[in-house]
Amino acid sequence: MKIMTCPINGPRPITEFAYGGEVRPMPDPNTVDDATWAAYIYNRNSIPGIKQEWWCHVPSNTWFIAERNTLTDEILRTYLYAEAQEGVA
Amino acid sequence: MPLNLLKFALSKAHPEPAMFTPRDRLKPSYDAVIIGAGGHGLAAAYYLARDYGMTNVAVLEKGYLGGGNTGRNTTIIRSNYLTPEGVKFYDESVRLWQDLSQEFDLNLFYSNRGHFTLAHTDASLRTMRWRAEVNKHFGIASELVGPEEIQKACPQMDVSCGGKAPVLGALYHAPGSIARHDAVAWGYGRGADQRGVEIHQQTEVFGIQTKAGKVTGVQTSKGEIATEKVLCAVAGSTPRLLHGLGLRSPLYIHPLQAMVSEPMKPWLDPIIVSGSLHVYVSQTARGELVMGASLDPYELHSTRSTLDFVEGLCAHMLELFPFLSHVKIVRQWAGMADMTPDFAPIMGKTEIEGFYLDAGWGTWGFKATPICGKTMAYTLVHDRNHDLIQDFSLDRFKTFALVGEKGAASVGH
Numbered sequence: 001m002k003i004m005t006c007p008i009n010g011p012r013p014i015t016e017f018a019y020g021g022e023v024r025p026m027p028d029p030n031t032v033d034d035a036t037w038a039a040y041i042y043n044r045n046s047i048p049g050i051k052q053e054w055w056c057h058v059p060s061n062t063w064f065i066a067e068r069n070t071l072t073d074e075i076l077r078t079y080l081y082a083e084a085q086e087g088v089a
Numbered sequence: 090m091p092l093n094l095l096k097f098a099l100s101k102a103h104p105e106p107a108m109f110t111p112r113d114r115l116k117p118s119y120d121a122v123i124i125g126a127g128g129h130g131l132a133a134a135y136y137l138a139r140d141y142g143m144t145n146v147a148v149l150e151k152g153y154l155g156g157g158n159t160g161r162n163t164t165i166i167r168s169n170y171l172t173p174e175g176v177k178f179y180d181e182s183v184r185l186w187q188d189l190s191q192e193f194d195l196n197l198f199y200s201n202r203g204h205f206t207l208a209h210t211d212a213s214l215r216t217m218r219w220r221a222e223v224n225k226h227f228g229i230a231s232e233l234v235g236p237e238e239i240q241k242a243c244p245q246m247d248v249s250c251g252g253k254a255p256v257l258g259a260l261y262h263a264p265g266s267i268a269r270h271d272a273v274a275w276g277y278g279r280g281a282d283q284r285g286v287e288i289h290q291q292t293e294v295f296g297i298q299t300k301a302g303k304v305t306g307v308q309t310s311k312g313e314i315a316t317e318k319v320l321c322a323v324a325g326s327t328p329r330l331l332h333g334l335g336l337r338s339p340l341y342i343h344p345l346q347a348m349v350s351e352p353m354k355p356w357l358d359p360i361i362v363s364g365s366l367h368v369y370v371s372q373t374a375r376g377e378l379v380m381g382a383s384l385d386p387y388e389l390h391s392t393r394s395t396l397d398f399v400e401g402l403c404a405h406m407l408e409l410f411p412f413l414s415h416v417k418i419v420r421q422w423a424g425m426a427d428m429t430p431d432f433a434p435i436m437g438k439t440e441i442e443g444f445y446l447d448a449g450w451g452t453w454g455f456k457a458t459p460i461c462g463k464t465m466a467y468t469l470v471h472d473r474n475h476d477l478i479q480d481f482s483l484d485r486f487k488t489f490a491l492v493g494e495k496g497a498a499s500v501g502h
């Protein structure tokens with residue numbers, strides 16, 4: 001069984017987690033043009049590599065970020081969104 | 090007798106002709122290059138050569154012929170989709186399938202079984218009724234049936250599902266069939282090969298060269314070749330090739346897994362699908378049960394298999410068929426499914442002149458192999474999208490003109 005580490009609850013079986021897609025900046029819906037908005041809604045970066053993704057530990061409803069290699073399925077790091085913001089600051 | 094048989098096998102008196110001409114070096118240029126020797130790429134090559142006499146064509150395959158999703162799918166062929174665009178397209182494909190064994194002089198084990206999509210809730214029963222009406226409108230055999238009819242066609246099924254999620258009815262589609270997937274690739278490949286198309290296995294395409302928005306050639310692991318037309322039919326690897334061209338798409342790649350049981354006496358004639366239980370199953374001519382479930386829940390560019398998958402699918406299989414509890418699973422595998430948000434493919438011309446796409450076939454593209462080959466060959470020769478694929482272009486995601494095909498397999502709805 002594959003294990004993922006929830007930043008709050010520690011290591012748990014992967015079946016307890018839901019995948020929420022890649023972390024992507026959203027353009028401002030009030031000012032953006034239609035083409036950019038359509039590209040934001042539909043297009044995805046489906047090139048294999050290390051990505052930042054949203055994941056949720058379902059039983060505790062904890063949303064957090066995982067860094068995962070989408071070619072090898074290796075989970076490199078998991079952390080809460082707030083920590084990511086601190087890292088940037 | 091066994092000794093005679095051995096002698097026969099070793100003698101050179103009746104040589105089995107090679108299926109394909111072995112290819113060594115690439116020519117410096119071709120009229121067209123097809124990337125990917127899956128069913129789709131090979132079918133396009135076949136129709137280019139047969140219907141348009143275009144034979145200066147190379148099919149480039151990074152692995153072996155038919156080794157992608159073509160050789161990994163659960164081979165269900167049907168046309169009872171939900172949207173008019175989808176129904177017309179798949180119906181034409183089912184028609185083509187019926188004559189292929191004759192045409193190739195190769196047994197595809199095309200076997201017409203009938204296809205039940207089970208409904209365990211009122212909501213799915215309603216969708217089934219809707220699908221049946223759309224189908225009938227286009228003259229496709231498709232009807233809603235009750236549990237008695239299902240039980241009659243498949244007496245071994247526990248329609249009460251152990252009392253948990255009883256089967257309320259099903260969408261029955263008489264033309265539903267299965268076929269031997271490898272043979273489809275071989276048949277199209279041999280047909281193309283015999284007409285002069287070159288199939289190069291172990292030849293990977295790294296990138297497509299362009300100049301002023303037009304295709305000029307491809308870079309491969311065996312050197313560069315010049316061409317003005319490229320058909321990209323690489324399923325789960327499509328985003329990587331698009332990336333090199335600066336094209337963006339909504340494709341997302343998740344593995345889809347499948348497994349087979351040990352062989353048994355024939356007992357299951359129809360194909361049984363349950364969207365709610367995430368089960369689809371049929372019995373092959375060899376007696377194995379071929380089983381699939383839903384798409385893996387997250388992005389992955391690999392064909393690894395998981396134990397979770399086998400456990401989950403077996404649990405649901407036993408809800409429908411409790412008597413199978415002692416049967417063993419002997420093999421499991423996965424393919425990389427190229428999914429689109431509206432469960433319809435991405436086909437036809439692109440903003441790069443001479444670059445044609447046949448992708449986004451996700452979990453449902455095996456049945457479409459013949460019609461994809463036909464329509465893509467037409468599109469490539471005329472540089473104009475074939476009528477049947479007008480609604481499937483990559484541009485639809487710019488104009489919010491999605492197809493909304495909820496009749497696709499392996500997706501929750």
Ligand SMILES: Cc1cc2nc3c(=O)[nH]c(=O)nc-3n(C[C@H](O)[C@H](O)[C@H](O)COP(=O)(O)OP(=O)(O)OC[C@H]3O[C@@H](n4cnc5c(N)ncnc54)[C@H](O)[C@@H]3O)c2cc1C
Nearest residue numbers: 125127128129151157158159162163165294424454455456
């Ligand atoms: C488990 C599973 C079950 C399925 N069940 C069904 C079903 O029941 N019914 C149905 O209709 N569909 C089903 N499908 C979907 C179906 O298998 C596919 O949509 C279809 O086979 C796609 O065919 P293709 O020729 O486009 O792709 P593929 O067969 O995947 O061929 C693409 C080829 O391109 C090659 N390639 C990739 N990149 C490169 C490169 N850079 N250079 C050269 N070559 C390259 C690959 O090696 C591969 O051989 C299923 C899929 C899976 C994975």
